[in-house]
Amino acid sequence: MIGESWVTTTFEKLEEWGRNNSFWPLPFGTACCAIEFMSVVSSHYDMARFGYEVVRFSPRQSDVMIVAGTITDKMAPVMKKIYDQMPDPKWVVSMGACACSGGFYRAYHVMQGIDELIPVDVYVPGCPPSPEGLMYGILQLKEKIERDTKKRRKREKAKRADDDGSVAAA
Amino acid sequence: MSSRGAHPRHPAPYRYTIVERLYLPLLSGLWVTLRHFVRNFFGRGKTYTINYPEERRLYSPRYRGHHILTTRPDGSLRCVACFLCAAACPAECIHIEAGEHPDLNIEKYPLLYNIDMLRCVFCGYCVDACPEEAIIMSNNHDMAYFNRGQSVVTKDELQKPYAYDESRLGYRPHYPEEQAQHAALRHGLVDLVEEARRQGADSASRTAS
Amino acid sequence: MPTTTAPLPLPERFPADSIQLREGLDQPTWIVRREILVDLARELTADPETGFDLLLDLCGVDYPDREERFEVVYHLASLRGGGRLRLKVPVPEDDPVLPSLIDVWKGADWFEREVYDMFGLHFEGHPNLRRILTHEAFQGHPLRKDYDPARRWILTEDKMYRPQPEPPMDAEDDMFERMTINIGPSHPAMHGTFRVVATLDGEIISASEVEIGYLHRCFEKMAETHTWQQVIPYTDRLNYCSSFINNVGYCRAVETLLNVEVPPRAVWARTILSEFSRVMDHCVCNGSSLVDSGALTNFWYLFQPREEIYGLLEACSGARLTVSYCRIGGLAADLPPDFEARCRALLETIPAFIDDVEKLIVSNRIWLDRAVGIAAIGGEEAVNWGWTGPCLRASGVDYDVRRDNPYDLYDTVDWDVPVFHGGDVHDRFRVRISEIRESLKIIRQLLDRGMPEGPFIVDDPHVALPPKEVAYNQMEAMIYHFKLIMDGIQVPPGEIYSAVEGANGELGFYVLSDGSGKPYRIKVRPPCFPIFSTFSRLINGGTISDAVVSLGGLNVIAGELER
Ligand code: SF4
Numbered sequence A: 001m002i003g004e005s006w007v008t009t010t011f012e013k014l015e016e017w018g019r020n021n022s023f024w025p026l027p028f029g030t031a032c033c034a035i036e037f038m039s040v041v042s043s044h045y046d047m048a049r050f051g052y053e054v055v056r057f058s059p060r061q062s063d064v065m066i067v068a069g070t071i072t073d074k075m076a077p078v079m080k081k082i083y084d085q086m087p088d089p090k091w092v093v094s095m096g097a098c099a100c101s102g103g104f105y106r107a108y109h110v111m112q113g114i115d116e117l118i119p120v121d122v123y124v125p126g127c128p129p130s131p132e133g134l135m136y137g138i139l140q141l142k143e144k145i146e147r148d149t150k151k152r153r154k155r156e157k158a159k160r161a162d163d164d165g166s167v168a169a170a
Numbered sequence B: 001m002s003s004r005g006a007h008p009r010h011p012a013p014y015r016y017t018i019v020e021r022l023y024l025p026l027l028s029g030l031w032v033t034l035r036h037f038v039r040n041f042f043g044r045g046k047t048y049t050i051n052y053p054e055e056r057r058l059y060s061p062r063y064r065g066h067h068i069l070t071t072r073p074d075g076s077l078r079c080v081a082c083f084l085c086a087a088a089c090p091a092e093c094i095h096i097e098a099g100e101h102p103d104l105n106i107e108k109y110p111l112l113y114n115i116d117m118l119r120c121v122f123c124g125y126c127v128d129a130c131p132e133e134a135i136i137m138s139n140n141h142d143m144a145y146f147n148r149g150q151s152v153v154t155k156d157e158l159q160k161p162y163a164y165d166e167s168r169l170g171y172r173p174h175y176p177e178e179q180a181q182h183a184a185l186r187h188g189l190v191d192l193v194e195e196a197r198r199q200g201a202d203s204a205s206r207t208a209s
Numbered sequence C: 001m002p003t004t005t006a007p008l009p010l011p012e013r014f015p016a017d018s019i020q021l022r023e024g025l026d027q028p029t030w031i032v033r034r035e036i037l038v039d040l041a042r043e044l045t046a047d048p049e050t051g052f053d054l055l056l057d058l059c060g061v062d063y064p065d066r067e068e069r070f071e072v073v074y075h076l077a078s079l080r081g082g083g084r085l086r087l088k089v090p091v092p093e094d095d096p097v098l099p100s101l102i103d104v105w106k107g108a109d110w111f112e113r114e115v116y117d118m119f120g121l122h123f124e125g126h127p128n129l130r131r132i133l134t135h136e137a138f139q140g141h142p143l144r145k146d147y148d149p150a151r152r153w154i155l156t157e158d159k160m161y162r163p164q165p166e167p168p169m170d171a172e173d174d175m176f177e178r179m180t181i182n183i184g185p186s187h188p189a190m191h192g193t194f195r196v197v198a199t200l201d202g203e204i205i206s207a208s209e210v211e212i213g214y215l216h217r218c219f220e221k222m223a224e225t226h227t228w229q230q231v232i233p234y235t236d237r238l239n240y241c242s243s244f245i246n247n248v249g250y251c252r253a254v255e256t257l258l259n260v261e262v263p264p265r266a267v268w269a270r271t272i273l274s275e276f277s278r279v280m281d282h283c284v285c286n287g288s289s290l291v292d293s294g295a296l297t298n299f300w301y302l303f304q305p306r307e308e309i310y311g312l313l314e315a316c317s318g319a320r321l322t323v324s325y326c327r328i329g330g331l332a333a334d335l336p337p338d339f340e341a342r343c344r345a346l347l348e349t350i351p352a353f354i355d356d357v358e359k360l361i362v363s364n365r366i367w368l369d370r371a372v373g374i375a376a377i378g379g380e381e382a383v384n385w386g387w388t389g390p391c392l393r394a395s396g397v398d399y400d401v402r403r404d405n406p407y408d409l410y411d412t413v414d415w416d417v418p419v420f421h422g423g424d425v426h427d428r429f430r431v432r433i434s435e436i437r438e439s440l441k442i443i444r445q446l447l448d449r450g451m452p453e454g455p456f457i458v459d460d461p462h463v464a465l466p467p468k469e470v471a472y473n474q475m476e477a478m479i480y481h482f483k484l485i486m487d488g489i490q491v492p493p494g495e496i497y498s499a500v501e502g503a504n505g506e507l508g509f510y511v512l513s514d515g516s517g518k519p520y521r522i523k524v525r526p527p528c529f530p531i532f533s534t535f536s537r538l539i540n541g542g543t544i545s546d547a548v549v550s551l552g553g554l555n556v557i558a559g560e561l562e563r
């Protein structure tokens, strides 16, 4: 029993480490922010340095969706569908004022923030955010995931201890 | 005009030359990529990549980043709650509530001064509008929020968003550093072309943060 | 050649009251009854020398107080004769129908759909009068004055439009391998926001339908709810690859309406920065169209000059992409002290990148095989579809707003308009590469001329904010400052169509003012809108992989296409 859980948790840790250091982003770029996203992946800023260069255009292969650009009501169902197609675990970075809140388009055809429809993990403000800003956001996401895993592990440990305790008591 | 003939009715596609038919120009293309590769591999060429976050490029002194509310020497906000910035803002993301100062000789002050950073489009109109130089911008753009509530920054956060010094100021009405540059230019102290060449995008422009 | 503004003789064969002449500020204007519209259009296009071969723009305007509530405005141009003409057709609200001009100018197709979508006017004879920009569940017509700008409608997946393009009856399609595929809107080859549904016969596209509107951000409605000055940041986001040109285009239109003279220093800087923006835009376009055909390296080579131009724009305005550096009457701030030096440094570095790409691509047989003859279109047809800009010049039509209708400093510099005759992806690429060099030539000449001294914005307290030091110290200036920000610039009533050469064609702004602090109506003439409306025609008969390459070559920018 003990051996098995040691193996699985170690493996889990390895998996988490790997995942955290090589996000496979799915750029959902629609507008001006997508142009800045291109800067992030091109030579000057080069997201590959963090291991995040495997930009996948297929939702099935990616774990971080970067929504870059205005999402209109016409685009909304498409975005939702793509989000649903991503395998768990998945995260969403909302890049730019438009994706975060609609920005200065308080208008009849623009979603007032993608969080109307899908959960967002990190909001990166800016119009467009500078490439550094987006990288900062992604690094924040990484930290957040690490924090969350730590929390989760703690919780699980406590729960296991609890279970063990109750078993022993019985 | 009449000098121009009728519009061509049919496209006349490009004709390959013999050399092109033989795929020969591919070689010169290969040479270009090879040259870049060899140069960069042996560290001879310019490497364009900036190692953010350890390094940063030099930002323009006019960079439009996170806002700053400036203070008077006594530490109070310079803002007089005149609402001009809120009126000028195309995103309507500035929310101000004015308070009367107990001393009637002193102007009003903002009880509440919130900017919704997620709405803001960083256009700088608020800076242009302010008659008191009470709001300026910094070159800080490392921002990320985990929820929408966090993104509404209050006057306390705006006042000291982070420990900023002179080098982190951004878009504002006056740029003392540019005046110094103007003066140096007048006296022929700097070669700006040389400076710009260095600054362009290459490594010399970076500062370790 | 400059546009002739001399009044055109009214055609005589129409009843006297069916055409009325109005003297426009910028070009002759005729008020036309809708009954004679088609006949008139045919007559106007008839003359091969001076006929109005190009339908520049078609838009609606809503006047709720008028007896005939709507007005449809046509902007025509004659590329060979140099003339311009504006037709206005009043349409009453209770019978909102007018004839379609699709038989005269094919380019009217999408424009008419847009007017239908935005105003609810019906075009009789239009084969496919559906909504184009807003979505299928949308109700009402948003650009009518009584439509609340923030009223949204929610689209759910089951309501999404699913086209089934049918090949024409006479097509040699034995239905053997027929299949309908959907590409986009979120597909890397569709650059984010376009959707093409194609019916394939084997590998060949036998019919296709293009769906747009996935980035319709309501620019025109937003412009009506903001002050004149506040519209500038919105214009940035039209063609976001070269936002500065949009700034210039819009500001020039308003300045003409206001009749203010922009100081020479600002004009000089505007010309230089516009050209740099053009370089940048062409780099992005060529780079990404090469990526679409698999030549990834060029993307890195072409994106580096862009990154360096961003440095210059940031030094001027404080932002890389969405610069908002123009203000009505001049510039937002003075040029930085090292402006000239930076420009010169850029002039040294950019050509090396372009040379590299040229060596890699221009006579590379692999690329030639993918590009020559693909999505080809002849000049005459392209004009009929409403094309302008580099794509039109690749089809052999020698038209460039900068030369034929010069603004800013373009008539004082010496440069050429590159023209190629292939009309295909390959020549569109070559036109852009040559234009980059011409732009650099223009910039070099202007730099050699030296930076003009003087203010960077007009000294007119009704238009531009007074300098800060003055505003702090003088009561009067302070009051002007206050008024300008609170009420905005008061633009006298009137209308103007003013065009600049955007990076992908004639970028026009049709601006209407009713004398209040906000624009009454702003219509952008987006250069890639008519170009993209041709897309179906371009890709039918080719393969899917050709379709991907041809989209990249057209340089369709969603922000501008759908506004
Ligand atoms: S946030 Fe700004 S830059 Fe990004 S898509 Fe919206 S308007 Fe464009």
Ligand code: SF4
Residues within 6 Å of the ligand: B085, B088, B089, B090, B091, B092, B093, B094, B115, B119, B120, B121, B122, B123, B124, B125, B126, B127
């Ligand atoms: S920068 Fe622009 S959008 Fe942001 S608060 Fe200031 S005026 Fe508003």
Ligand code: SF4
Residues within 6 Å of the ligand: B078, B079, B080, B081, B082, B083, B084, B085, B086, B096, B129, B130, B131, B132, B133, B134, B135
């Ligand atoms: S920041 Fe300036 S413009 Fe805004 S309320 Fe304060 S004093 Fe007025």
